[in-house]
Amino acid sequence: MLEIKNLSFSAQGRKILDDINLTIPDGKLICLTGPNGGGKTTLAKMIAGVEKPDEGQILLDGLDLVPLDPTERAKAGVGYAFQQPVRFKGITVRDMLNMAAGKTLSEEELANVLREVGLEAGEYIDRGVGTHLSGGEIKRIEIATVLLRRSRLAVFDEP
Ligand SMILES: Nc1ncnc2c1ncn2[C@@H]1O[C@H](COP(=O)(O)OP(=O)(O)OP(=O)(O)O)[C@@H](O)[C@H]1O
Ligand SMILES: [Mg+2]
Structure with missing residues (x-):
């Protein structure tokens, strides 16, 4: 509570x-x-x-x-997704999701969490998060990172 x-x-x-x-x-x-x-x-x-x-x-x-x-x-146990997600330079979607999970995720786990936020893994997993992702795409990926943390409380600013 x-x-x-x-x-x-x-x-x-x-x-x-x-x-x-x-x-x-x-x-x-x-x-x-x-x-x-x-x-x-x-x-x-x-x-x-x-x-x-x-x-x-x-x-x-x-x-x-x-x-x-x-x-x-x-x-x-507090998870937080920004109104404007941070665009970390030099890392891929895969890196960011692994970092959020605190371990190396299997291809299946990566695909599952991306599917939860409406993204097809094949299309996104090896793309850089720093550039070229649209506002909605980076937002969805940030939501995936919060889901992976399994926080007690997750705060999403304008998901
Ligand atoms: N550190 C700060 N210094 C000065 N003003 C601030 C600061 N932080 C927020 N504000 C002001 O406080 C008000 C509330 O801002 P906030 O970002 O919380 O609004 P919001 O409800 O999230 O709005 P939006 O729907 O546009 O996202 C705004 O008028 C903003 O300009
Ligand atoms: Mg706001």
Whole structure:
């Protein structure tokens, strides 16, 4: 269970998140909607640890994530896919999926995870992730990396 309690964040003198309270139970898919500039990405970054709140708590199964850096949060079970995925240069789709899984995946495992995100392995597996993939393609591959991590909590910013 994720519990967000009294979360506030200001930047450049503007209050971006104002006393947010939210509980996300286990096993649920929750969609957060709102206008452009409404604070959705900011809230997602607070959960992943990319930004820190001014006030409030973010409890994952009772553990407060706020003092933890993004790596520690990932280890605690938080997965995160950016609104604009990072395009790492010099590595292939295969490299990126293996890295996410923390092991060398078989051809079958690679094909299965790509199929889960609607991509044909043969077409993508040895392509570089740094260039030439379309916005939707790199997005799907990033979602595959989050699925492979089998996180307790996965946050997808505009999947
Ligand atoms: N570090 C920052 N410094 C100043 N302003 C910021 C900062 N981070 C976010 N903002 C502002 O906070 C507001 C919320 O931004 P955020 O990216 O969270 O919105 P969003 O709901 O994800 O929007 P969108 O639907 O366009 O993705 C925006 O007005 C943005 O310009
Ligand atoms: Mg956003």
